[in-house]
Amino acid sequence: MTNVIEAKGMSVGYGPKVLLKNADFEVKKGDVFIIMGGSGCGKSSLLKVLTGLMPPLDGRFSVLERDFVTSDDEEKLNLRKKTGILYQSGALFSSMTLAENVALPLSQYTDYDLSTIDELVHLKLALVGLLGYEDYYPSEISGGMKKRAGLARALALDPQIVYFDEPSAGLDPVSSARLDELMLEINQNLNTTLVVVTHELQSIFNIGNNSIYLDAQTKTITGRGNPKELLKNPPNERIAAFLTRGKAK
Secondary structure, three states: OOEEEEEEEEEEEEOOEEEEEEEEEEEEOOOEEEEEOOOOOOHHHHHHHHOOOOOOOEEEEEEOOEEOOOOOHHHHHHHHHOEEEEOOOOOOOOOOOHHHHHHHHHHHHOOOOHHHHHHHHHHHHHHOOOOOOOOOOHHHOOHHHHHHHHHHHHOOOOOOEEEEEOOOOOOOHHHHHHHHHHHHHHHHHOOOEEEEEOOOHHHHHHHOOEEEEEEOOOOEEEEEOOHHHHHHOOOOHHHHHHHOOOOOO
8 A cells, every 4th residue: 555645754843842753654545644642742743744834853754755855845835736734723714705715725726717616616515514605604604614614625626635633623522523424434435545633532533544642751653553453452551541531430
């Protein structure tokens, strides 16, 4: 199975502050890959590196078999077009309707005419269960719907990889479960690789088939593999404690 992301000796942090050091990992095509760990371990910072928002302190990583660190600006832009991201808040533009939000990447990065863009916008919103909400503004819909609209926009260019930053944050259990189901549908029906930063146990076990655990104390990856297998055979006490939170209550 092809690796769509490979990291070698990668360190992540801000100046002298190192959050993660010498990280090696691979994300295979079709994975739902979970980046997990406690607060302050560098999960979101690692996601920023993978999405090109900040450079690694050290090491390299490739996306879709292209070295991202050494790519020039044009190559990085082309790689970004093959990926999508759902930010924690949804990050919709409040002055734009849902349709306009989803149309934005299509109008910026394709040569499609307006009728084709309109058709694709309807298709992407239907995919996330928001057909009929094209003319609504973000302020007029619920938090769960905002996340789904943000996902429709992330899927606009038919990406091979979609990144998620704490997708369940701020959602009630029903909305969170619905988003998990939607993510699995996209993964299975569109063969899209998902990379998900989360600490929510239910989501981790419901959707993840591969994972890495970032340890804040050692600043390294101390566990990797299917989360269910890590639960059965935890490699250390901190991973065991993380994956069994609340079970003894």
